[in-house]
Amino acid sequence: MTNLNELQKKIGYEYTFDCVQCGYCLPACPTYETMRKETHSPRGRINLVKMAAEGKLNLEEIRDPIDKCLGCRACQVVCPTGVEYGRILEGAKEVLSDNQQLSFSKRVAKNFIFNDLFPNPSRMNLLGNLMWFYQVSGFQNIVQNIKILKIAPLNLGKFEAIMPKITSPNQRQKRKVVVKAEGKKRIKVALFTGCIMDTMFYETNQNTINLLKKSGAEVVIPEKQTCCGALHSHAGDVSVAKNLARKNIEVFEKEEIDYVINNAGGCGAMLKEYDHLFENDPEWSGRAKRFVNQSKDISEVLYELDGLTLTKSVKDIVTYQPSCHLSNVQKVHDEPLKLLNSIPGIRYKEMKDYNGCCGSAGIYNIVNYQESMEILDSKMEKFKPTQATTIVTTNPGCLLQMKMGIKREKLEGRVRVVHLVDLLMEASE
Ligand code: SF4
Ligand code: SF4
Structure with a gap:
């Protein structure tokens, strides 16, 4: 890319000026914790992006630090000057993707x-x-x-080795596209099923529908919905992410609903930032904003409806590994914990730094396996003192990563990992 103006616009140069280089974000950054390199800290990455945008570095010099960023956005939450690190990262990824020569x-x-x-x-x-x-x-x-x-x-x-048990095709074909509320209908919602969730965690999606139904929601499942585009966006493939976003907005705006519900922290964060994709697009920005305003994580809606009767005791020691994208991007902190603590019988034990990323981060654990496992091992060291028998998560990637952690620690058979929705269903009448 030769045109510096074009590069600066795309890479989010303007946002880099908000960083005052204070370094408060460093202790929150999992890659800084494990790699101990300034270039692999939030502050370092912002500096590198700024220098590349000014033509002082070539793009290849920032590729590794950017590729090794989890995108967990823990730095953004603790930043005192409100640096929009997510925008800087997404911009850098887009530019790097445009300039990548793949085999x-x-x-x-x-x-x-x-x-x-x-x-x-x-x-x-x-x-x-x-x-x-x-x-x-x-x-x-x-x-x-x-x-x-x-x-x-x-x-x-x-x-x-950590693949979940897949639901049979026969079972999957039985799903209805409209599920009536139990008792008096209080709201109408549409479920965003998610591509990985619906393939590998179909039962969790069914449990999501059932919990909503029990809470008084009518649930529709639009058949023409598609992938949220999070993986595309994180890989810098913004034009495909936009196409997918347009398709989902079109499909869901046809429904007369109160909310679009999702149960995967990563997908939900993407859905709630669809407006970022269309900021300069007069046709789509308003439609994207409406979609964003309707998008909710399942825990937000179950907590708001307060319609579940949880009577079955779950006599487990439980700890919670939140999805970074649910906590740091969607800013949903309290609802999952409140729901969890409303389950009879459980003893909740908080992990040290429980908000820290587990190292899953979309496909980070596949493409950066070694780095991801170092972050996971550090997470498991914080998990062990809790002596929990159940780890609760709110995202499929985190669930599989924590299963990997259990396997690495040889704790299989003694510790299980479940989605919050599945544990609520277990306790539900
Ligand atoms: S990103 Fe925020 S917290 Fe980190 S160095 Fe810059 S201003 Fe400080
Ligand atoms: S997004 Fe996460 S991994 Fe990346 S710089 Fe921020 S805290 Fe570190």
Whole structure:
């Protein structure tokens, strides 16, 4: 990219001036905690972006620090001058993506996953069917016994070992597109199902629908919805993220609803920032803002409705690993904890620095495996003193990452990881 003006506009140069270099954000940054390098701290990254925008560094010199950022936004929450780090990061990612020379095979793989798979519900459904067949046919046992996945790229064998149990195609086909409220209808909502959630955590989506129903909400599940675009946006693929956002806005604005509900912190953060994508677009900015105003995490709505009867005792020691995007971007802190503590029988034990990222961060744990595992190991050291038997999360990526942590600590069978929604359902009448 030669035009400095264009680069500065795209990379979020204007936001870098809000940083006064105080360093208050450093202790909050998981990559600074594990890597101990100024270039891999929020302050360092902001400086690098600024220097690149001024033509003092070439883009390749900022690629590694930006690629190694989790995007957890913990720095943004503690920053006394309100630096919008998220905008700086997204801008840098977009510019780096535009200027990246990928090998042919990586380009094909990225195109397939980002453009042909995630945004296509029928292909995601087919993937779910194949994963289910892999698990129930005995093929998974054979693969695990002969340890063939040890030679698979990107540590896929390690992720395969923590794959959740996939719901059968028969069960998945039974879902209704409109679910009536139990008793008097109090509100009408639409569920954003999420591509990964609906493929790998279908039961959690069903439990979400059931809890809403029990709370007096009528739930519609728009069939034409698509992927939220978070992974695309985090990878700097802004034009695809915009296309997906337009499609979702169009689909959900056809419904006469009070809220668009999601149960995945990462997807929810993206949905709640759709307006950032269309700031200079007169046709879409108003529509995006309306969509953002309707978007809610499930915990916000269940807490607001206060309609659940939780009578079944869950006699577990429970700790909570929040999704960074739920806490730091959506600013939803109290509702999950209040719901959790309303479950009869549980003993809640807070982890030290419980708000810190677990190292999952979208596909960070796949593409930056080593760095992610260092962050996870540090998280598990904070988890162990709680002696909890249940870890509650609010995002599929965090759930799988904490399962990985349990496996690494050889705590399988003694500690489980569940989505908040699943634990509420367990305690519900
Ligand atoms: S991002 Fe905020 S907290 Fe961090 S150095 Fe800059 S001003 Fe200070
Ligand atoms: S987003 Fe997270 S990993 Fe990235 S600089 Fe901020 S605190 Fe560090």
